[in-house]
Amino acid sequence: MSHSQDSQTTDSSHQNSQGWQATSRSTSQHSGRTPFLWNPGQHLTVVAETGLGKSTLMEWLSRQRRYKILLRSKPDEVEWRQERTISRASQLKTAKYDSFELYPHGDKNARAKEFHEALEYAYETGGWTVIIDELFYVSRLSLPAKNRRVLRLESDVEDLFTQGRSKHITVMAGLQRPVAVTRFAISQSKHVLAGVMEARDAKELSLATSRQMEVVVQNLNDYEFAWFSRPHSIMIVKLNVESQELEVLE
Numbered sequence: 001m002s003h004s005q006d007s008q009t010t011d012s013s014h015q016n017s018q019g020w021q022a023t024s025r026s027t028s029q030h031s032g033r034t035p036f037l038w039n040p041g042q043h044l045t046v047v048a049e050t051g052l053g054k055s056t057l058m059e060w061l062s063r064q065r066r067y068k069i070l071l072r073s074k075p076d077e078v079e080w081r082q083e084r085t086i087s088r089a090s091q092l093k094t095a096k097y098d099s100f101e102l103y104p105h106g107d108k109n110a111r112a113k114e115f116h117e118a119l120e121y122a123y124e125t126g127g128w129t130v131i132i133d134e135l136f137y138v139s140r141l142s143l144p145a146k147n148r149r150v151l152r153l154e155s156d157v158e159d160l161f162t163q164g165r166s167k168h169i170t171v172m173a174g175l176q177r178p179v180a181v182t183r184f185a186i187s188q189s190k191h192v193l194a195g196v197m198e199a200r201d202a203k204e205l206s207l208a209t210s211r212q213m214e215v216v217v218q219n220l221n222d223y224e225f226a227w228f229s230r231p232h233s234i235m236i237v238k239l240n241v242e243s244q245e246l247e248v249l250e
Ligand SMILES: Nc1ncnc2c1ncn2[C@@H]1O[C@H](COP(=O)(O)OP(=O)(O)OP(=O)(O)O)[C@@H](O)[C@H]1O
Pocket: 048, 049, 050, 051, 052, 053, 054, 055, 056, 057, 076, 077, 078, 176, 223, 238, 239, 240, 241
C-alpha cells in the first residue's frame, strides 16, 4: 500500500464525519518512504533529547497526513507546512481548511485554554492527526474547573491516546525523555522512534517497548532514530535533510 493511499484512508474517515470538501490548497503530497506503514489510528511517539531532530522528523512524517492539527508551544526553526496558522481553537470550527497549526498568543493559561479546546474538538469530530510537538509541556498545563477542581491537559491527551483510535484519530507526540509523561504515550503508540539517550532512560524506554531497544538507543549517532514498530520490529533511520528521504541504516 502506498502512503498516498494511506493518507486517503485518513481523509475519507475525516470526510465521512465532517463532510468537508477537498480544497486545492490541501494537496501537498508526500512521496517519502518509511520502513513501516504508519496507518491512520496508529499513534506515533518520537523520543529524543533536545536538538536531536524530533520536530524536523515529525514535520516530515506529518506530510503523509492531510487532516491535522498541530499544537505548537514554542518557537523553533522547523517550518510546519500547515495551511493555516491560528491562535484560537475556535478557528478550527469555522475555517474551511484541512490542516492547522495552533500557536496561541498570551501566557500559559491562554495556551492551556486553547489547547484544551483543540484536543476536545479533535476528540469530538474525529479523523484528525493530532500533533503534540512538546508532550511534556502540554500535559502539564491545567485550567481551573468547577468546584475548585483543576482540569489537567494530561487527561485530554490520555483520552486521545486510549480512545482516539476508534475515532480514527492518530496522535503524534514528541518528548524529550521517556519519563515524566503519561505512560500511554509510549504504551499506546504502535510506533516509537527514539534518539540516542543515556542508560537510565534507555532502560525505561525498553521496559515500555522491547528489550533490544535498550542497547540500540544507546548506540545511535545524532539525528538517528531507532524506529520501534510493535510488536517487535526495529529499524534505524535518519532523515537526509538534503534529499528529504528517510534513510534506513540497518
Ligand atoms: N536529520 C537531520 N540532519 C541534520 N540536521 C538536522 C536533522 N534533523 C534536525 N536537524 C537540525 O538540528 C536542529 C534541531 O532540530 P529540531 O528542532 O528538529 O530538534 P528537536 O529535537 O525538535 O529539538 P527541541 O527538543 O529543542 O525541540 C535544527 O537546526 C535542525 O535543522
